[in-house]
Amino acid sequence: MADNGVLERKRKALGEFVARLLDSEVGKDVARIVVFGSVPKGEAEPDSDIDVYIEALNNVEEVKRASEELSFEFMLHGGERIEPIVGHTFDARSPFYEPFLRRLLEGGEEVYQVDEERLRVEEARDYLALAGEYLRQSRALFPLGYYRLLIDGAYNAAELAANGLLSLKGVPIPHRHGGIVQKFAQVYILSGELSRELGRRLNRGLTLRNQARYLLLANIAEAEAQEALSLAEELIQKLEEKLAEG
Numbered sequence: 001m002a003d004n005g006v007l008e009r010k011r012k013a014l015g016e017f018v019a020r021l022l023d024s025e026v027g028k029d030v031a032r033i034v035v036f037g038s039v040p041k042g043e044a045e046p047d048s049d050i051d052v053y054i055e056a057l058n059n060v061e062e063v064k065r066a067s068e069e070l071s072f073e074f075m076l077h078g079g080e081r082i083e084p085i086v087g088h089t090f091d092a093r094s095p096f097y098e099p100f101l102r103r104l105l106e107g108g109e110e111v112y113q114v115d116e117e118r119l120r121v122e123e124a125r126d127y128l129a130l131a132g133e134y135l136r137q138s139r140a141l142f143p144l145g146y147y148r149l150l151i152d153g154a155y156n157a158a159e160l161a162a163n164g165l166l167s168l169k170g171v172p173i174p175h176r177h178g179g180i181v182q183k184f185a186q187v188y189i190l191s192g193e194l195s196r197e198l199g200r201r202l203n204r205g206l207t208l209r210n211q212a213r214y215l216l217l218a219n220i221a222e223a224e225a226q227e228a229l230s231l232a233e234e235l236i237q238k239l240e241e242k243l244a245e246g
Contacts, residue, residue, distance in 0.1 A: 010039050010050050013080040017052070017070060018111055026066045031055045031089045031119055036108030049083040053105055057114065057122045060088050089119065090126040093173065120167055121246060127164030128239050131157045135232045147225040148212040154228035155209035161235035162202060168242055181206055194238065205231045 018033055037051035038044040056063040067084035075081045085104075092101055113119075138153035162184045163173050169187055174180050181203050189199035208228060211218035 006044055006046050006048075007039065007042060010044050010048070010080060013074060013078055013082065014039065014050050014052070014111065016078075017050075017074060017082050021054070021067060021070055022112065024066055024070070026056075026059060026063045029056050029059045029063050030112070031057045031114045031122070032110065033112040034105050034108045034110050036105045040109040041107050049081045052082055052084045053101075053108070054084050054086045055089050055092055056086060057089055057119070060086060088126075089123060090130075093123070116170070120170055121243065123167040124164040124239065124243060127160045127167060128236065128243065131160035131164065131232070131236050131239070134160065135229070135236060138229060138232070142225060142229070147220050147222065150225045151209055151212040151220065151228040154225075154232045155205050157232035158202060158205055158228075158235045161232065161239045164239045165235075165242060168239075168246070177206055177209075198234065198238075201227075201231050202235070 014035055021027060021033075022030060032053075032055040034053045034055075035050065036053060038048045039050055044050075052067075054063060054067055064084075064086040067086055071082040071084055087101070092098065134153050134157035138150045138157060141147075141150040141153070159177065159180055162180055166173055166180075166183060166187060171183060171187055174183050184202060185199045188194040189196055205228060208224055212220050212224070
């Protein structure tokens with residue numbers, strides 16, 4: 001167990017670091033701050049770093065630079081070394097990064113979190129931006145006749161837009177494609193907020209994507225490509241409308 005005086009000094013330095021970061025120009029972009037490692041576990045030694053995970057809503061590189069500069073100032077003038085790790089809220093919730101982050105922050109302590117409503121909106125906007133990128137690239141494949149790749153990309157765009165709509169409701173995003181379709185139906189279709197036809201088309205879109213990706217003899221032609229693009233366009237439009245309402 002660490003000396004209480006050591007922990008007190010480190011927690012004081014942490015509090016000052018958090019306050020100065022949030023008061024800086026990048027403070028508006030900070031979504032969450034978690035202290036992890038020896039400090040929250042009560043095991044810090046005099047020469048232990050203060051490990052901090054900072055989650056940014058936007059401008060990740062600017063938040064990273066500001067955090068590192070502030071850390072350097074604390075080391076010079078305060079005698080404590082704060083080790084910031086900066087990530088993006090969108091990446092932190094991906095099924096690939098989330099397990100790593102969960103292990104990293106095990107036993108950690110959240111010391112700041114932005115308003116939950118703003119977090120949902122920003123996350124939905126991130127999904128919208130990525131969905132739009134997939135849709136643009138999928139459209140570019142149409143005149144080339146690369147329909148399988150187009151359908152795969154267009155379905156990704158549709159699914160990302162569906163994820164954005166779920167984020168606006170504060171619903172955790174399932175890790176599997178079928179789970180996303182099912183959760184979307186439960187939240188938006190059964191409630192009557194969006195049409196049953198749109199739910200059917202999303203379900204059909206996943207089937208079409210799987211056929212395009214895995215079945216050699218599947219009928220993948222211009223009509224199927226148009227169908228996939230249309231689905232993505234409508235779901236992106238629905239997400240844009242929901243964001244505009246907010």
